[in-house]
Amino acid sequence: MTILLVLIPAALALGAIGLAAFLWSLRNGQFDDLDGAAHRILVDEDRPKRSTDGRD
Numbered sequence: 618m619t620i621l622l623v624l625i626p627a628a629l630a631l632g633a634i635g636l637a638a639f640l641w642s643l644r645n646g647q648f649d650d651l652d653g654a655a656h657r658i659l660v661d662e663d664r665p666k667r668s669t670d671g672r673d
Contacts, residue, residue: 642648
């Protein structure tokens with residue numbers, strides 16, 4: 618029964634840390650562009666690099 622005196626405050630502290638991290642990410646704009654990553658994967662920007670010495 619005395620373990621509850623440790624586990625309950627630990628659970629509340631971890632919950633408060635998680636809530637603080639979530640609120641911090643909201644204020645810093647982490648969730649502003651939800652569709653950007655989904656569209657970015659469809660864009661193909663991987664082009665082979667050309668050499669500068671004239672040989673391809």
